[in-house]
């Protein structure tokens with residue numbers, strides 16, 4: 001069990017903000033950490049890794065990493081950390097990048113096989129694609145057999161195909177090693193595929209915590225469909241009003257009543273939902 005009860009005063013975009021988080025995470029869980037920019041996600045990961053100070057306590061499998069003012073140094077915390085920007089050692093081959101962390105050749109070979117990097121093990125990072133580099137970072141983070149794997153938006157710099165491929169690899173690695181994982185992600189489909197729990201932060205506090213289905217699905221009650229979008233414009237056409245709404249990368253038009261048109265403001269985040277039709281998937 002991982003028991004976190006930490007506090008830290010931060011300078012948020014709108015002034016002082018307290019990062020105040022109490023969480024219990026079970027061994028082997030895959031937790032997605034979500035929330036708006038500036039809500040404290042990266043800071044929480046850095047506090048767990050010992051890269052940043054905080055008050056409170058962090059207890060990992062009955063061992064305190066932080067208690068009162070005593071903090072276990074970074075190198076003694078059994079943590080694997082993967083950042084968005086790879087952070088590989090450019091002057092070392094892929095294999096050396098892994099062995100530098102832990103000189104366990106059998107484990108390095110196994111990880112490189114699992115992630116289809118074996119052929120590239122004598123290459124240097126600068127000759128690899130972004131996706132390949134990130135796979136090396138993930139393997140390197142697992143070389144220490146960490147108690148927790150911390151992933152800070154590890155796939156956000158990659159294109160959609162590579163993201164899906166690496167999501168599958170993260171899933172296989174999690175199945176194989178069962179490492180407790182906390183991953184910052186903004187992508188609902190990624191969270192749904194990988195995580196068994198989602199924690200949403202807002203202004204330094206946990207505002208939602210539950211299964212991806214419970215936290216992410218927007219349909220409630222009798223609604224058949226519900227999408228969240230941004231209201232871009234409202235046009236009056238003859239006697240009706242049409243709202244233009246951006247949902248993801250798509251624009252949709254929705255007829256609204258004059259009353260609704262009066263109450264809506266451009267820039268509003270709105271839910272577009274419907275109860276009574278059967279969609280056709282093509």
Ligand SMILES: Nc1ncnc2c1ncn2[C@@H]1O[C@H](COP(=O)(O)OP(=O)(O)OP(=O)(O)O)[C@@H](O)[C@H]1O
Nearest residue numbers: 009010011012013036037038039040041042043044
């Ligand atoms: N050491 C620090 N001391 C004080 N304030 C800090 C410190 N580190 C970060 N902050 C501030 O705390 C807030 C939260 O930052 P953090 O990087 O944790 O957010 P985030 O949720 O990861 O955001 P993003 O999704 O944009 O990466 C920001 O306003 C940041 O400027």
